[in-house]
Amino acid sequence: MSGILVAGGAMAALLASTVSGQGVSTATDAPSEKITVGIQTINGSGCPAGTAAVAVSSDNTAFTVTYSDYLAVAGDGASPVDFRKNCQLSLDVHIPSGFTYAIASVDYRGYAYLASGATGLQKAQYYFQGSSQTASSEETFAGPYDDNWHANKTTDWAGLVWSPCGEDKNVNINTELRVSSGDSDGTSFMTMDSTDGAVSTTYHLAWQECPS
Numbered sequence: 028m029s030g031i032l033v034a035g036g037a038m039a040a041l042l043a044s045t046v047s048g049q050g051v052s053t054a055t056d057a058p059s060e061k062i063t064v065g066i067q068t069i070n071g072s073g074c075p076a077g078t079a080a081v082a083v084s085s086d087n088t089a090f091t092v093t094y095s096d097y098l099a100v101a102g103d104g105a106s107p108v109d110f111r112k113n114c115q116l117s118l119d120v121h122i123p124s125g126f127t128y129a130i131a132s133v134d135y136r137g138y139a140y141l142a143s144g145a146t147g148l149q150k151a152q153y154y155f156q157g158s159s160q161t162a163s164s165e166e167t168f169a170g171p172y173d174d175n176w177h178a179n180k181t182t183d184w185a186g187l188v189w190s191p192c193g194e195d196k197n198v199n200i201n202t203e204l205r206v207s208s209g210d211s212d213g214t215s216f217m218t219m220d221s222t223d224g225a226v227s228t229t230y231h232l233a234w235q236e237c238p239s
Contacts, residue, residue: 073112141170144211192237
């Protein structure tokens with residue numbers, strides 16, 4: 028079972044005006060000079076210090092965030108506060124001069140065990156530092172469920188939010204998992220983690236050249 032996440036209208040409106048204002052409207056290949064993405068700050072019950080990592084693809088078309096302790100649990104034996112876990116990341120992104128980028132799509136992945144009657148919720152949002160516009164999405168899963176889960180958010184070209192030309196702006200990413208036991212028996216849980224690095228959240232990038 029996979030969920031499809033849809034970007035909000037506010038994001039689309041912002042991106043149409045941003046593209047127009049910057050004078051960029053056509054896609055280009057990713058820059059050959061390596062981009063860098065690092066974690067500047069990290070907060071939240073789903074990502075204690077040292078439990079999240081970021082990596083950039085070799086062709087600069089995506090970056091991944093991997094978690095190793097992101098688990099929401101509800102039901103028998105679970106702490107009352109463990110039904111909700113969240114993570115707030117501020118990523119320091121450096122790209123070559125002359126380019127601008129946008130997050131074109133995101134693949135969120137994890138594993139869930141939801142007993143009959145239980146539900147799980149995955150929420151996410153991201154925005155550039157200094158911007159009041161936020162791209163947000165959410166997906167729900169219903170028990171019985173015992174499998175990997177995958178949710179994808181893809182934004183149309185006209186709705187992409189582009190980074191400011193000539194500036195390195197942090198990308199702020201907030202994610203959340205919630206599990207409700209409902210009228211189910213036993214314990215239910217939902218993860219967005221991977222102890223072996225095989226399961227990551229992937230942010231796919233679109234590129235444009237800045238106007239000269």
